[in-house]
Amino acid sequence: MENNTEIQSKLRKIKERFFLAAVVLCALIAVVPLFSVIGYVFIKGISAVNLDFFTKLPVPVGDIGGGMGNAIVGTFILSGIACLVGLPVGIFGGIWLAQFGKGKRGFFIRYSADVLSSIPTIVIGIFAYVLLVATLKHFSAVAGGFALGIIMIPTVTRTTEEMVKMVPRNLYEAGLALGIPEWKVTLHIVFRTAWNGIFTGVMLSVARIMGETAPLIFTAFNTPYWSLRVDQPMASMTVTIYNYAISPFAEWHAQAWAGSLTLVFIVLSITLLVRKFSKRVVYT
Amino acid sequence: MKNLFEFIVEKAIFLSGAASIIFVVLIFIFLLKEGLALFGEVNFFAFLFGQNWYPISDPPQFGILPLIMGSVFVTFGAIVIAVPLGLAAAIYISEVAPHSIRGFLKSGIELLAAIPSIVLGFIGIIFLAPLLKNIFHLGSGLTALAGSIMLAFMALPTIVSIIEDAIVSVPRSYKEGALALGATHWQAIYRVTIPAAASGILAAVMLGIGRVVGETMAVLMITGNAAIMPTSLLQPVRTLTATVAAEMGEAVSGSSHYYSLFAIGIVLFIISFIINIFADIFLHRSKAMKRRKK
Numbered sequence: 001m002e003n004n005t006e007i008q009s010k011l012r013k014i015k016e017r018f019f020l021a022a023v024v025l026c027a028l029i030a031v032v033p034l035f036s037v038i039g040y041v042f043i044k045g046i047s048a049v050n051l052d053f054f055t056k057l058p059v060p061v062g063d064i065g066g067g068m069g070n071a072i073v074g075t076f077i078l079s080g081i082a083c084l085v086g087l088p089v090g091i092f093g094g095i096w097l098a099q100f101g102k103g104k105r106g107f108f109i110r111y112s113a114d115v116l117s118s119i120p121t122i123v124i125g126i127f128a129y130v131l132l133v134a135t136l137k138h139f140s141a142v143a144g145g146f147a148l149g150i151i152m153i154p155t156v157t158r159t160t161e162e163m164v165k166m167v168p169r170n171l172y173e174a175g176l177a178l179g180i181p182e183w184k185v186t187l188h189i190v191f192r193t194a195w196n197g198i199f200t201g202v203m204l205s206v207a208r209i210m211g212e213t214a215p216l217i218f219t220a221f222n223t224p225y226w227s228l229r230v231d232q233p234m235a236s237m238t239v240t241i242y243n244y245a246i247s248p249f250a251e252w253h254a255q256a257w258a259g260s261l262t263l264v265f266i267v268l269s270i271t272l273l274v275r276k277f278s279k280r281v282v283y284t
Numbered sequence: 285m286k287n288l289f290e291f292i293v294e295k296a297i298f299l300s301g302a303a304s305i306i307f308v309v310l311i312f313i314f315l316l317k318e319g320l321a322l323f324g325e326v327n328f329f330a331f332l333f334g335q336n337w338y339p340i341s342d343p344p345q346f347g348i349l350p351l352i353m354g355s356v357f358v359t360f361g362a363i364v365i366a367v368p369l370g371l372a373a374a375i376y377i378s379e380v381a382p383h384s385i386r387g388f389l390k391s392g393i394e395l396l397a398a399i400p401s402i403v404l405g406f407i408g409i410i411f412l413a414p415l416l417k418n419i420f421h422l423g424s425g426l427t428a429l430a431g432s433i434m435l436a437f438m439a440l441p442t443i444v445s446i447i448e449d450a451i452v453s454v455p456r457s458y459k460e461g462a463l464a465l466g467a468t469h470w471q472a473i474y475r476v477t478i479p480a481a482a483s484g485i486l487a488a489v490m491l492g493i494g495r496v497v498g499e500t501m502a503v504l505m506i507t508g509n510a511a512i513m514p515t516s517l518l519q520p521v522r523t524l525t526a527t528v529a530a531e532m533g534e535a536v537s538g539s540s541h542y543y544s545l546f547a548i549g550i551v552l553f554i555i556s557f558i559i560n561i562f563a564d565i566f567l568h569r570s571k572a573m574k575r576r577k578k
Binding site: 020031037040041044101118150157181208213214246253263272275 | 293296297314377392398402407
């Protein structure tokens with residue numbers, strides 16, 4: 001009898017060890033490849049990164065050198081247009097939700113923000129295509145930026161809402177008690193207090209849209225030339241990487257790796273910097 | 285004058301709040317407007333259940349069942365890979381890992397969610413596809429399995445963060461109760477913590493599915509893009525999203541082919557809407573648990 005319990009207790013311990021080890025193993029299988037992605041991109045990309053890569057235009061297959069300067073600039077311009085579309089709407093929307101969004105209307109808006117963020121980005125791309133490309137008969141940076149802007153809206157709205165909600169209620173009430181109109185209190189006191197947190201959310205969503213490809217391939221399209229005109233096709237890093245990556249040429253692959261490295265570097269730097277910055281936000 | 289200004293500002297703020305609703309409705313209306321035009325020529329059931337997708341042959345055939353099955357295969361594979369790994373990683377981070385690496389892993393994984401899918405797709409072409417080709421002795425490594433593996437890693441950060449959140453919000457007393465009754469650490473996790481976090485885990489699964497179904501570029505690059513009915517994960521497949529991305533550029537505006545791509549857009553919209561409803565239900569339950577904790 002005693003022997004039996006001893007065996008059971010041993011079995012329990014073995015089981016315990018086994019399953020906890022399995023958890024650690026699975027966690028390793030999950031985490032290690034994720035982190036090695038960065039190392040892989042770095043090793044593959046670093047050899048093709050040079051000054052030309054940032055300043056020159058793409059060259060045809062066979063020619064040596066060249067870069068994707070236009071695509072790097074294009075990505076920043078497209079993100080800028082996206083911000084013009086997405087930020088005012090997203091931020092004001094978040095403020096509205098935080099201040100007045102308790103009832104049914106608030107519920108519907110929150111719900112549709114969730115729906116909007118779950119719509120595949122390619123679908124948002126074809127929406128922008130119908131609205132701005134098919135009607136105007138040509139690809140344009142505006143159409144691409146517009147699609148990216150829509151993608152930003154739900155994230156920016158929900159972060160702004162959360163940040164504004166964290167602002168102490170008595171700040172708001174103190175403003176009202178001084179006789180300041182409600183909208184002025186909201187914009188000048190509540191919004192300013194929440195700004196640090198909102199900025200973090202905004203930059204994280206900018207980092208996200210910089211990596212988007214699908215909504216751009218038939219809106220902003222691509223161009224091998226320098227183009228700053230927003231009513232014309234515009235190159236972006238993601239679409240350029242895509243075009244190079246699916247080609248069979250080694251020179252283009254090298255360019256695509258360099259592009260991937262640059263893109264990952266930009267996106268991760270934004271994310272890291274913003275996180276570091278946002279840790280200083282303290283509400284009392 | 286001042287009142288008028290205030291009125292305008294207030295309305296502008298409300299309109300921005302409503303922007304999400306406006307865009308969701310607008311997107312749906314535009315998809316319907318372009319997509320429904322297809323059904324003048326093509327039977328609805330022939331579209332949804334037709335087994336042949338030959339949009340530019342003569343006569344064209346617009347059966348999207350192979351594309352739906354392509355999406356289902358890739359998604360199924362990705363979830364089968366990502367959920368156990370994600371669950372294990374979340375358990376490790378929240379219950380097993382020493383405190384010093386917990387924070388590092390948590391923010392590291394969230395950081396990795398920011399890696400653009402185009403980069404992962406490129407790694408898929410160069411690294412993963414040749415590897416699979418050699419392991420399984422295939423003609424080409426560009427298969428549903430390649431897509432599943434890559435998408436599993438794309439969905440992992442989302443899945444891990446949400447499950448981790450759900451596990452952390454299980455009241456401490458549950459686990460302590462189990463330990464006090466003599467359960468081992470693993471028994472407490474497996475029998476008490478995980479069941480208590482079940483709705484959060486389900487929400488993570490749903491959001492993971494949502495992420496995978498909507499992903500476009502990586503699948504376009506690494507699944508081989510053959511619009512045929514798949515029978516195994518080791519075949520090339522083509523997903524709904526990849527079809528839209530690959531063919532939108534060449535479809536003649538106003539042709540049946542063009543309309544059919546918007547009809548696919550409607551299907552995608554509805555799928556992601558349904559997934560979102562389920563994710564929302566589970567998330568709400570999970571949040572109710574969090575409130576109880578407080």
